[in-house]
Every structure is written in structure tokens, then in C-alpha cells.
Amino acid sequence: MDSDYILEARNLAKEFKGFIAVSNVSLKVRRGTIHALIGPNGAGKTTLFNMLTKFLAPTSGTIHFKGRDITGEKPAQVARRGIVRSFQISAVFPHLTVLENVRVGLQRKLGTSFQFWRSENSLQELNGQALELLDDVGLASQANVVAVELSYGRKRALEIATTLALDPELLLLDEPTQGMGHEDVEKVRDLIRKVAAHRTVLMVEHNMRVVSHLSDTITVLQRGSVIAEGRYEEVAANPQVMEAYMGTAAHV
Amino acid sequence: MPNLSKVRLAGYGALLAAGLVAPFVAYPIFLMHALCFALFACAFNLLLGYTGLLSFGHAAFFGTAAYVTGHVVKTMAVPPGLGVLAGTAAATAVGFVFGSLVIRRQGIYFAMITLALAQLMYFFFLQTSFTGGEDGIQGIPRGHFLWMVNLADDRKLYYVVLATFLFGFVVIHRTIHSPFGQVLKAIRENEPRAVSLGYDVNKYKLLAFVISAGLSGLAGAMYAIVFTFVTLTSSDWHTSGEVVLMTLLGGLGTVFGPIVGAFAVVTLQTQLADKVGSLVTVIMGAMFIGCVLLFRRGIVGEAVGLYNRVLGRRPY
Numbered sequence: 027m028d029s030d031y032i033l034e035a036r037n038l039a040k041e042f043k044g045f046i047a048v049s050n051v052s053l054k055v056r057r058g059t060i061h062a063l064i065g066p067n068g069a070g071k072t073t074l075f076n077m078l079t080k081f082l083a084p085t086s087g088t089i090h091f092k093g094r095d096i097t098g099e100k101p102a103q104v105a106r107r108g109i110v111r112s113f114q115i116s117a118v119f120p121h122l123t124v125l126e127n128v129r130v131g132l133q134r135k136l137g138t139s140f141q142f143w144r145s146e147n148s149l150q151e152l153n154g155q156a157l158e159l160l161d162d163v164g165l166a167s168q169a170n171v172v173a174v175e176l177s178y179g180r181k182r183a184l185e186i187a188t189t190l191a192l193d194p195e196l197l198l199l200d201e202p203t204q205g206m207g208h209e210d211v212e213k214v215r216d217l218i219r220k221v222a223a224h225r226t227v228l229m230v231e232h233n234m235r236v237v238s239h240l241s242d243t244i245t246v247l248q249r250g251s252v253i254a255e256g257r258y259e260e261v262a263a264n265p266q267v268m269e270a271y272m273g274t275a276a277h278v
Numbered sequence: 279m280p281n282l283s284k285v286r287l288a289g290y291g292a293l294l295a296a297g298l299v300a301p302f303v304a305y306p307i308f309l310m311h312a313l314c315f316a317l318f319a320c321a322f323n324l325l326l327g328y329t330g331l332l333s334f335g336h337a338a339f340f341g342t343a344a345y346v347t348g349h350v351v352k353t354m355a356v357p358p359g360l361g362v363l364a365g366t367a368a369a370t371a372v373g374f375v376f377g378s379l380v381i382r383r384q385g386i387y388f389a390m391i392t393l394a395l396a397q398l399m400y401f402f403f404l405q406t407s408f409t410g411g412e413d414g415i416q417g418i419p420r421g422h423f424l425w426m427v428n429l430a431d432d433r434k435l436y437y438v439v440l441a442t443f444l445f446g447f448v449v450i451h452r453t454i455h456s457p458f459g460q461v462l463k464a465i466r467e468n469e470p471r472a473v474s475l476g477y478d479v480n481k482y483k484l485l486a487f488v489i490s491a492g493l494s495g496l497a498g499a500m501y502a503i504v505f506t507f508v509t510l511t512s513s514d515w516h517t518s519g520e521v522v523l524m525t526l527l528g529g530l531g532t533v534f535g536p537i538v539g540a541f542a543v544v545t546l547q548t549q550l551a552d553k554v555g556s557l558v559t560v561i562m563g564a565m566f567i568g569c570v571l572l573f574r575r576g577i578v579g580e581a582v583g584l585y586n587r588v589l590g591r592r593p594y
Contacts, residue, residue, distance in 0.1 A: 105476035119467035
């Protein structure tokens with residue numbers, strides 16, 4: 027595998043008691059790009075996503091990250107290698123403060139996470155770094171707010187800040203703008219563009235405006251299989267894709 | 279929140295003062311009984327309240343430590359301090375074995391497997407010879423602490439028990455407020471997210487389980503010295519249930535809740551036992567139901583909630 031591609035899935039399949047959610051999907055994510063995974067409901071996007079982050083074990087197929095086979099690894103291990111995911115339902119730690127949320131992402135590096143005899147004040151050396159990350163997503167002024175009190179869009183931003191705390195090479199975003207109002211969608215879209223500057227992003231997304239705006243490459247899934255791949259214009263012009271989305275040949 | 283920490287500090291001071299004068303006001307054996315269970319409940323709360331794991335077999339650790347302490351102090355003439363250490367070490371080891379087996383499971387499965395393993399220990403204690411089976415271990419000598427303090431004196435023993443309790447309490451408090459505790463809270467709040475941030479959550483849960491088991495053991499070991507006997511009750515599933523009740527009644531996930539809960543339950547048990555007999559169990563059950571239905575946050579949780587409401591603060 028050439029180093030152009032940071033992530034490569036080969037012939038991935040997932041079967042749930044006879045139901046084939048994903049069949050024989052191969053996917054290559056090029057380093058430094060924003061790659062979107064789209065498809066109608068039930069196409070297997072989230073299942074594929076969960077397999078790539080090892081939250082689900084594939085029935086068959088392999089996954090390579092930077093040329094290394096990670097098919098047999100555990101989710102936490104994959105995260106430490108630099109593939110960090112977000113979740114469909116916003117994944118914050120609701121009863122920790124905004125600052126503490128980000129610090130959870132940062133603190134593993136200190137190597138003190140098993141030290142139950144050390145004071146949590148020792149984590150304060152991370153505060154500066156955490157505030158910088160929060161500043162990047164526009165949350166610095168709310169550092170001491172308990173996460174549960176944030177609006178939905180801000181929770182999403184917090185989640186991204188926490189994810190960035192790990193400085194991941196590959197960011198996997200599961201429907202980052204789902205359930206958001208118009209304004210929030212634009213904020214998150216800009217945020218994704220900003221953080222993607224030095225990284226690779228693979229995202230599942232329904233909002234076509236976000237997808238068309240951000241993506242370098244789009245892969246379209248339908249009923250567990252890839253039906254098209256390419257730039258937005260190419261994919262949108264593909265009759266099979268139109269069929270999948272509209273049932274007829276109309277524009278996407 | 280400088281006010282809150284001041285209030286808390288004042289609370290610690292008042293409790294400590296109360297702890298120091300208590301044996302002059304109340305019956306020391308009762309106080310020690312309550313302190314042993316308070317430590318037991320605090321240790322249990324570390325697991326349920328701060329890690330979100332419901333163990334239904336914590337009596338196994340309490341009982342293991344009580345038996346080991348009783349055995350080595352009585353038959354090997356080990357001084358009580360060392361005996362307590364031996365008991366605590368044994369409970370920690372059992373905690374590691376149980377924890378390694380059970381930590382992969384969650385929710386009801388976790389509770390049921392811990393219960394099953396604890397029952398296994400119970401029948402082991404019933405059958406094996408060093409525990410005395412149905413008779414238990416009787417006449418454990420209290421001896422001298424550090425060859426100086428004669429523990430036969432209830433009041434002297436009380437202060438040793440109080441100091442041990444405080445040690446355990448400080449360990450738990452520190453654990454909750456440590457980098458490790460921060461990860462535990464994250465796991466309790468959102469486990470998949472903690473995994474996605476690269477934490478091997480099972481290792482963290484296991485360590486929390488072992489610390490909790492060890493401190494439950496410390497409580498059980500002291501219990502053996504205080505009462506100078508150990509019976510099967512110490513590892514009975516009723517005891518596992520009692521510690522759940524104490525923690526919920528006092529306030530799950532609060533620092534002082536388990537202490538309040540333990541004192542409330544032990545007081546009721548000792549006060550009511552000679553008046554209503556076996557009805558105590560019924561009363562306990564009714565309290566448990568009342569607690570779950572009416573004040574879920576427990577005594578301390580509700581009190582803190584009320585305090586915040588009066589001050590017009592929002593929760594958290």
C-alpha cells in the first residue's frame with residue numbers, strides 16, 4: 027500500500043445474524059483529504075464506521091492504518107494509534123465541566139491516569155493547553171460550565187475540541203451536523219474545515235450542503251455496498267446515486 | 279466556588295470533632311460497629327457512585343478479611359495491626375481475582391456474577407475448617423496496638439478504629455479527586471467516549487474494583503477485632519445488600535452519604551432489634567422502597583439539593 031492512503035479497508039463485511047449490513051466494501055482514504063461517506067438510511071454507513079474504529083468486529087475483511095493491519099486491535103488501541111472518532115449522539119461527559127472534558131482527552135499523555143494517590147490538581151498544568159483547544163472551537167469563555175448545560179451545537183464543538191486533544195492523524199466524524207439548526211451547521215462546517223487543515227477526515231454526513239462544501243472525495247453506500255466514489259460533481263451526476271436517493275433520476 | 283469548599287471544610291471539622299468526643303457520649307462498640315460499616319459503604323460507593331458498577335457481592339471482601347484477620351490473630355498470635363493488614367491484603371487479592379473475572383460484564387450481569395462469586399466464597403467459608411463453619415471464629419484476642427495501646431479498652435480501640443476509618447476515607451477521597459478518579463468519572467459518564475479517547479476502560483474499572491475490595495476488607499478486618507468474633511454473617515449476601523442500602527439511603531456518589539447511611543442503618547438495627555425482632559428486615563425493606571421511590575438522591579443528596587435550591591443555585 028502506498029503512503030498516499032492513510033486508511034485502507036479491504037473487502038469489509040459485517041453480518042448480524044443473517045442480515046448483511048455491509049458487504050464487501052473496500053475504501054481508501056487519501057492522506058490530508060476530507061472524505062465523506064454518504065448513502066440513504068440503512069446503507070450501512072454507521073456499521074462501516076464502527077468497524078473502522080473497531081467498535082464492531084468485521085465478519086470478514088481487513089483494515090490497514092498507515093500500512094499496518096489493525097483489524098485485530100481493540101478500540102482504545104486504535105485511538106492511541108491516531109484514529110479518533112466522534113459519535114452520532116453528541117459524546118461529551120455531561121457532568122464534567124467543559125474544561126474537564128477536554129482535559130480527559132489530554133491527560134492520558136501525562137502517564138498519571140492510573141495514579142489514584144496523586145492530587146487532581148496535578149492536571150492543572152494541562153489547563154492552558156485545554157483552553158487553547160477550547161478557544162479554537164469558540165468555547166473558551168465557557169470553560170467552567172458543566173457540559174450538560176451547553177446547547178447542542180456547542181456540545182458538538184466541545185466534542186471536537188476533546189477529540190483534537192488527542193491530536194489525531196485521522197478524524198472520524200459520525201454525522202457531525204445531525205440535528206442542528208442552520209446556524210450551528212455552518213459553524214460546525216467551518217470548524218471541520220479548520221481542523222482538517224493538518225489532518226485527514228472521514229465523515230458520515232447527511233447534509234448535502236456540508237458534504238458538497240467540504241469533501242474532496244465522496245463514497246456512496248447503498249444496501250451495504252459502494253455504488254459510487256469520486257468528487258461531488260461526479261457522484262452527483264451518477265445515475266445510480268440519483269436512483270438511490272430519489273428513486274428516480276433527479277438531481278441530488 | 280469558594281463558599282462550597284468552605285462549607286465542606288467546616289463539615290469535615292465538625293465531623294472530626296464529633297468523632298473525637300463521640301465515645302464519651304455514645305456506646306463505643308456501637309460507634310465502632312457503625313464506623314466499620316461506614317468505611318465499607320464508602321468503599322462500595324467508590325465503585326457504584328464514582329465508577330457506575332453495581333457489585334452485589336461486596337460481603338465477600340468484608341468476610342474474607344474478617345476471617346483471615348480473625349484466624350491469624352487467634353491461632354498464630356499475630357498482633358492485631360498486622361492481622362488487619364493480612365486481612366486487607368487477602369481481600370485485595372480476592373478482589374483482583376473477582377474483578378478480573380467480572381469486569382468485562384456490565385449492569386445486571388455484573389451484579390449477578392459478583393453475587394454468584396460471593397456465594398461461592400460463602401460456601402467455601404461454611405465448609406472449610408479454619409473458619410469454624412457454622413460456629414465461626416470466637417474469642418479473637420484484641421491484643422495491643424503497636425505493643426503499647428491495650429485494645430481491650432473499648433475507648434482506646436475506638437480511637438484506633440476511628441484513625442483507620444479516617445485513613446480509608448482519605449484514600450477514597452484522594453482516589454476520587456485524582457487523575458485516576460477523573461478517568462473513572464469519564465467512564466461513568468460515557469464509556470464509549472472514554473474508549474474512543476484511548477482509555478482501556480477495563481483496566482481502570484479493575485483498579486477501582488481492587489481498591490474498593492481492599493478497603494471493604496479493611497472494614498471487615500477491623501470488624502473482627504472490634505467484636506472479637508467472625509461468623510458467616512460477615513460474608514452473607516444480606517451483608518452485601520445492606521451496604522447497597524446504606525449507600526443509596528445516605529446518597530449515592532456523595533462523599534458523606536455512605537457514612538450517614540451506615541450510621542442510620544446500624545442505629546436502626548441496634549435500636550430496633552430487641553424491640554421488634556425480625557420485623558427489622560421488613561422495616562429495612564420498606565425504607566429501601568421509600569428511598570428509591572421518594573428520595574432517590576439519598577439523605578445527603580437531597581440535603582445538598584435543598585441547600586442549593588435555597589441559595590438559588592442550579593444543580594451542579
